[in-house]
Amino acid sequence: MMNPYIPVLILALFSALIAGGLLLLTSILGPKRLTKAKLEPFESGVQPLQTSVVRIPVKFYIVAILFILFDIEIIFLFPWATVFRELGVFGFVEMIIFLLMLVAGLVYAWKKGALEWE
Amino acid sequence: MSQKNERILSYLLKSIKYPGKQQITSCLSRRDTSVKKYASFKHEEKDLTAFLIFSTLAILGALLTVTARNPIYSVLFLAMTFLQISGLYALLQAEFIAIVQIAVYAGAIMVLFLFVVMFLDVKEIATEKNFHPIAPVCLILALVLLGEFLVFIFYKPSREGGLSETVTAVGQIYGTAENIGRTLFSQYLLPFEVASILLLMAIVGAVVLAKR
Amino acid sequence: MPYILCFTVNRFMSPIPLSYYLVVSTLIFFIGMLGVLTRRNVLIILMSIELMLNAANINFIVFSYYLNSLRGQIFVFFVMTVAAAEAAVGLAVIVYLFRNKNTVNDDEFSLMRW
Numbered sequence: 001m002m003n004p005y006i007p008v009l010i011l012a013l014f015s016a017l018i019a020g021g022l023l024l025l026t027s028i029l030g031p032k033r034l035t036k037a038k039l040e041p042f043e044s045g046v047q048p049l050q051t052s053v054v055r056i057p058v059k060f061y062i063v064a065i066l067f068i069l070f071d072i073e074i075i076f077l078f079p080w081a082t083v084f085r086e087l088g089v090f091g092f093v094e095m096i097i098f099l100l101m102l103v104a105g106l107v108y109a110w111k112k113g114a115l116e117w118e
Numbered sequence: 119m120s121q122k123n124e125r126i127l128s129y130l131l132k133s134i135k136y137p138g139k140q141q142i143t144s145c146l147s148r149r150d151t152s153v154k155k156y157a158s159f160k161h162e163e164k165d166l167t168a169f170l171i172f173s174t175l176a177i178l179g180a181l182l183t184v185t186a187r188n189p190i191y192s193v194l195f196l197a198m199t200f201l202q203i204s205g206l207y208a209l210l211q212a213e214f215i216a217i218v219q220i221a222v223y224a225g226a227i228m229v230l231f232l233f234v235v236m237f238l239d240v241k242e243i244a245t246e247k248n249f250h251p252i253a254p255v256c257l258i259l260a261l262v263l264l265g266e267f268l269v270f271i272f273y274k275p276s277r278e279g280g281l282s283e284t285v286t287a288v289g290q291i292y293g294t295a296e297n298i299g300r301t302l303f304s305q306y307l308l309p310f311e312v313a314s315i316l317l318l319m320a321i322v323g324a325v326v327l328a329k330r
Numbered sequence: 331m332p333y334i335l336c337f338t339v340n341r342f343m344s345p346i347p348l349s350y351y352l353v354v355s356t357l358i359f360f361i362g363m364l365g366v367l368t369r370r371n372v373l374i375i376l377m378s379i380e381l382m383l384n385a386a387n388i389n390f391i392v393f394s395y396y397l398n399s400l401r402g403q404i405f406v407f408f409v410m411t412v413a414a415a416e417a418a419v420g421l422a423v424i425v426y427l428f429r430n431k432n433t434v435n436d437d438e439f440s441l442m443r444w
Contacts, residue, residue: 083300
């Protein structure tokens with residue numbers, strides 16, 4: 001019997017091949033006449049203002065936390081969705097309770113102004 | 119096998135209800151316990167290769183995570199380790215958990231770490247001293263614990279064999295989303311609802327702490 | 331020595347034994363513990379804790395496979411939920427500490443108040 005993970009392997013090999021192959025090809029085939037302008041990081045033709053190492057504002061962190069919230073929510077929804085018919089009304093009610101809890105977290109963050117972007 | 123061990127094992131077996139119970143108990147009672155004899159399932163030999171690749175890369179990634187100077191490299195190596203561990207899960211037929219590992223660990227948690235590393239002053243951190251001056255002592259202590267673990271894994275209390283020989287029952291259970299869901303939403307209902315409260319607390323705590 | 335050789339050769343022909351997985355998870359746990367004990371950067375300490383959690387997760391999955399039980403996998407599911415919550419709050423604490431002390435070196439955080 002064929003291993004069911006063969007397609008995954010093929011996908012991984014292809015993505016590695018494309019990512020690595022393109023990098024390799026450009027470094028082999030492309031001419032290398034380096035000037036000062038070419039060595040600058042590409043910013044669509046605009047002069048770079050600063051280095052890429054900058055401190056990002058902490059607001060992004062709260063957005064990332066909300067992302068985690070919904071990530072976990074989805075992770076719990078997937079197995080629930082596959083057995084939804086078997087569980088019936090009871091399963092529906094328990095998932096609604098779960099979702100209400102997480103929505104309460106979202107509402108709290110909202111009220112606290114975590115989503116404001118002044 | 120000593121009396122005490124036998125009691126513990128029988129207790130364990132009683133508490134666990136699974137189809138492979140007979141196999142393990144028969145395994146325990148017999149003298150000769152070569153793995154070949156009792157394995158009733160067939161691993162392809164390719165699986166061992168995959169296992170070796172995954173585990174080597176996982177351990178390598180873990181080592182680089184701990185030793186990297188720059189925290190950004192640490193985060194990326196940690197993500198690599200998590201991906202390899204997800205491969206190990208797939209080998210063990212825990213397919214859904216393997217996907218969850220990628221989505222939660224390599225996806226969400228690593229993004230969070232990366233955000234915080236970017237928030238902190240990267241240049242200053244990278245030039246700091248990495249290790250405590252007492253690191254060698256810690257290494258020795260950790261090595262002692264590692265030795266203890268390895269002894270526990272390979273220890274053979276009697277001719278019946280140790281932990282690794284006695285448990286050689288087979289993986290007939292597939293951790294698909296359906297199976298997980300069926301167990302999760304019937305048997306583990308309370309933990310599931312408690313998890314939502316935990317997440318709510320985490321949100322509130324994080325927002326309170328991170329908001330100025 | 332011949333025993334070890336026999337052991338190894340035998341294992342290559344047969345299914346992956348439980349002990350292989352246990353050794354891998356032990357090593358990852360060990361590395362994670364080394365990170366917690368020796369590193370000074372609080373962020374990397376938190377990452378090492380995640381490594382140790384993952385080592386425990388591997389054990390859960392391995393035993394669920396070899397014992398034909400789904401319990402270990404359910405447990406890992408909840409461990410992941412807890413890990414996400416822990417990372418969110420732990421990183422928020424680090425952000426808070428960094429704002430107050432302007433460093434992530436754990437030696438600086440020796441006082442309960444400042």
